[in-house]
Amino acid sequence: MISTNLFKGSRGPDANDSRYLIAVDRRDLPGEATMRHYEDVDEVDLCIVGAGAGGSVLAQRLARHGWRIVILEAGPFWHPDEDWVSDEAGSHELYWTQKRIIGGADPIELGKNNSGRGVGGSMVHYAGYTPRFHPSDFETRRRDGVGVDWPISYAELRDHYARVERELPVAGQTWPWGDPHAYPFSPHPVSGAASRIWKGALACGIEMRVGPVGIVNGTFGNRPHCIYRGFCLQGCKVNAKASPYVTHLPDALAHGVEVRAKSMAVRVEVDPSGQRALGVSYIQEQHGVERLQRARAVAVCGYSIESPRLLLNSATAGFPHGLCNNDDQVGRYVMVQGATQTAGRYPVEVRMYKAPPPEVSSEVFYETDATRGFARGFSIQTVAPLPIGWAEHVLAEGHWGRALREYMRDYNHWATVGVLNELLPQPDNRVTLADECDQYALPIARFDYTLCDNDKANMAFSARVIREIVQASGAQDILTIQRFAHLIGGCRMGTDPGNSVVSSDQQSWALPNLFICDGSVCPTQGSANPALTIMALASRLAERLAAREVDAGSARPHVELTSSARS
Amino acid sequence: MVGRYPDYDVIDAAPMWDEATRRAVEARMRAESCQLCFFAAEEAATLRAFCDVVTAQDGEPRVPVAELVDDKLACGRLDGYQYADMPDDRETWHLVLCGLDEVATRRYARASFGALEDAAREAIVTDFARGALTGGIWDTLNVKRAFSVCMRAVLAAFYSHPWAWNEIGFGGPAYPHGYMRLGPLAVREPYERRGATDEDPVGFAREES
Numbered sequence: 001m002i003s004t005n006l007f008k009g010s011r012g013p014d015a016n017d018s019r020y021l022i023a024v025d026r027r028d029l030p031g032e033a034t035m036r037h038y039e040d041v042d043e044v045d046l047c048i049v050g051a052g053a054g055g056s057v058l059a060q061r062l063a064r065h066g067w068r069i070v071i072l073e074a075g076p077f078w079h080p081d082e083d084w085v086s087d088e089a090g091s092h093e094l095y096w097t098q099k100r101i102i103g104g105a106d107p108i109e110l111g112k113n114n115s116g117r118g119v120g121g122s123m124v125h126y127a128g129y130t131p132r133f134h135p136s137d138f139e140t141r142r143r144d145g146v147g148v149d150w151p152i153s154y155a156e157l158r159d160h161y162a163r164v165e166r167e168l169p170v171a172g173q174t175w176p177w178g179d180p181h182a183y184p185f186s187p188h189p190v191s192g193a194a195s196r197i198w199k200g201a202l203a204c205g206i207e208m209r210v211g212p213v214g215i216v217n218g219t220f221g222n223r224p225h226c227i228y229r230g231f232c233l234q235g236c237k238v239n240a241k242a243s244p245y246v247t248h249l250p251d252a253l254a255h256g257v258e259v260r261a262k263s264m265a266v267r268v269e270v271d272p273s274g275q276r277a278l279g280v281s282y283i284q285e286q287h288g289v290e291r292l293q294r295a296r297a298v299a300v301c302g303y304s305i306e307s308p309r310l311l312l313n314s315a316t317a318g319f320p321h322g323l324c325n326n327d328d329q330v331g332r333y334v335m336v337q338g339a340t341q342t343a344g345r346y347p348v349e350v351r352m353y354k355a356p357p358p359e360v361s362s363e364v365f366y367e368t369d370a371t372r373g374f375a376r377g378f379s380i381q382t383v384a385p386l387p388i389g390w391a392e393h394v395l396a397e398g399h400w401g402r403a404l405r406e407y408m409r410d411y412n413h414w415a416t417v418g419v420l421n422e423l424l425p426q427p428d429n430r431v432t433l434a435d436e437c438d439q440y441a442l443p444i445a446r447f448d449y450t451l452c453d454n455d456k457a458n459m460a461f462s463a464r465v466i467r468e469i470v471q472a473s474g475a476q477d478i479l480t481i482q483r484f485a486h487l488i489g490g491c492r493m494g495t496d497p498g499n500s501v502v503s504s505d506q507q508s509w510a511l512p513n514l515f516i517c518d519g520s521v522c523p524t525q526g527s528a529n530p531a532l533t534i535m536a537l538a539s540r541l542a543e544r545l546a547a548r549e550v551d552a553g554s555a556r557p558h559v560e561l562t563s564s565a566r567s
Numbered sequence: 568m569v570g571r572y573p574d575y576d577v578i579d580a581a582p583m584w585d586e587a588t589r590r591a592v593e594a595r596m597r598a599e600s601c602q603l604c605f606f607a608a609e610e611a612a613t614l615r616a617f618c619d620v621v622t623a624q625d626g627e628p629r630v631p632v633a634e635l636v637d638d639k640l641a642c643g644r645l646d647g648y649q650y651a652d653m654p655d656d657r658e659t660w661h662l663v664l665c666g667l668d669e670v671a672t673r674r675y676a677r678a679s680f681g682a683l684e685d686a687a688r689e690a691i692v693t694d695f696a697r698g699a700l701t702g703g704i705w706d707t708l709n710v711k712r713a714f715s716v717c718m719r720a721v722l723a724a725f726y727s728h729p730w731a732w733n734e735i736g737f738g739g740p741a742y743p744h745g746y747m748r749l750g751p752l753a754v755r756e757p758y759e760r761r762g763a764t765d766e767d768p769v770g771f772a773r774e775e776s
Binding site: 085087099101103189231403409411446 | 571588592645648718719722723727731736737741742745748750762
């Protein structure tokens, strides 16, 4: 820790050359044209479903240990120079916009809000905040009597957090909350809009810190410094913001991983004995015929909606209600975070669209404080909606027509701050299959969500706190929008099949060679943005698989194949 | 659209934009010449009237909101979720337009919402926004959610257009040049313009709502 503190940016990550493999003059993923291709009949060592935060890190790590790996990704292989735009409406293709049904008392909007599609996954369009979970997040039941304890502790993830932070790399001030730690890159300059919010927080006695964001400050290999254009949520055309597309997949491809894009997984196949996964059936968009990629092990990395959906769509005689679902746990305990945002109006222009939306944050309220009247807490983060996002804020206060246009004309005078509330895991907040099918005749997902009283109390309290911050910052007027962000849970890890879908090694209770490696395995979510934790979990799983500390049966690669995978 | 930033045209910076972004934005500026293909000819007047009322567009030149919404729905570029108590967004749009005509007939004895005066249109949309429309089609819809479905598309269309960016003084797509004046001291790039007034419009907006 001390060395990273003293020599910021000087020490790169070990065993990951992605930053050097990227071209200086192009944004394409290097290696796409030359990557290894496997045949369906090749029994690869691992078939991964989903090229996002979990699947990409898992692939990169294990490829370096000689595993032969195919990643099936439903979305496209991006060519950012041509495919991505500095434009809100033009970024529609980055999101998972295939239909899902949302229900419950508090339905959660999906799509651009929390769901990615394409090589790189949702991190292609996440804002960039990369906080760690706190040690308390792993034992909320023991400490606070709510949620559930993880089958692993923070200590088991700590080294992986630090390793992934070097790989992204994360920029920010030394972090005083949770497990105190330093970041490998120095904090970014703070924009005028975020400084206003920070000033308000200080006036309220609330400490905030710059970062932590997975955005290059300086240069990092061939990745350039951020240019502060503010379109982090539209895909970083600069290659400054971290996503697996630039942080792990270049190295993975260089070590023999095949990413098969536009390939929608339809079913995890199980052998007739019901004891092992055989591979994954999938449909390539351009061909439309179902194919089977055989594999010694399968890792489902489709996140909180698509991973449960794939398992539920993989029913067999031995698993009549969906694969891994004989104990009725698949799809349960899906969580989101309350993400109320409050904006303040200032006498002078602040132009919040400049600089990355994530800038300054606080975890002062992260832990339980009995005097607040609810368990667990929330974090505070500055944000910066672009015009379409800002119009949704104005609409949320009931304005349309002339009033909306007037508010919108005033855009340059507003700055925004948001919260992330830890909302509790509940069994009936669940992904199930809807009656409707997609173009491949696969039932689509339905996600029901209802807040509990603790959630509502947390959200109400935090909304008051950010309102006070904005008031104290010298704002003349205030706008508030209540919304939700992020997904976690759905295939949680636990201590036995009656309370979870996977073990502490993310190994399904149902089949020894079936793993789940994405945000769906998290039993709780804290008030932290999930990306870093999903990557750290994948890093830990890969380490344990490579060291054969997890017994996946014949999932172990044959040593003689290692050299051919590297050729 | 002249007002807050009278000398500002974001398109002046377009030669600095990357080609993919420029193509996407310029296509939008040609949208007004596109034919409606998702909406039927008999829906057009009500569609345009609704888009005009909710974006307060009462004269030319207009941001072609109807054409942009039509293109989105025709291409099936939906948002990735559908409320369990709502039909598909495309069906919602047809129902809403039909429902607006129903109310126009019932309240004002006119054939369509598009045939109403501004004040009558605004009165109906006020009830729509509050979820207070009832009878006929409205009894089959979650009215507030229907308003949100339509407004999501309308606002995304309107504020994707450079004319709307000019109105709000937005610096626009800043790639590959980026922004250098982040504040708090300097807040404007050389091609950005200061607003003509710093007056707080909130009082006015409150009166309108």
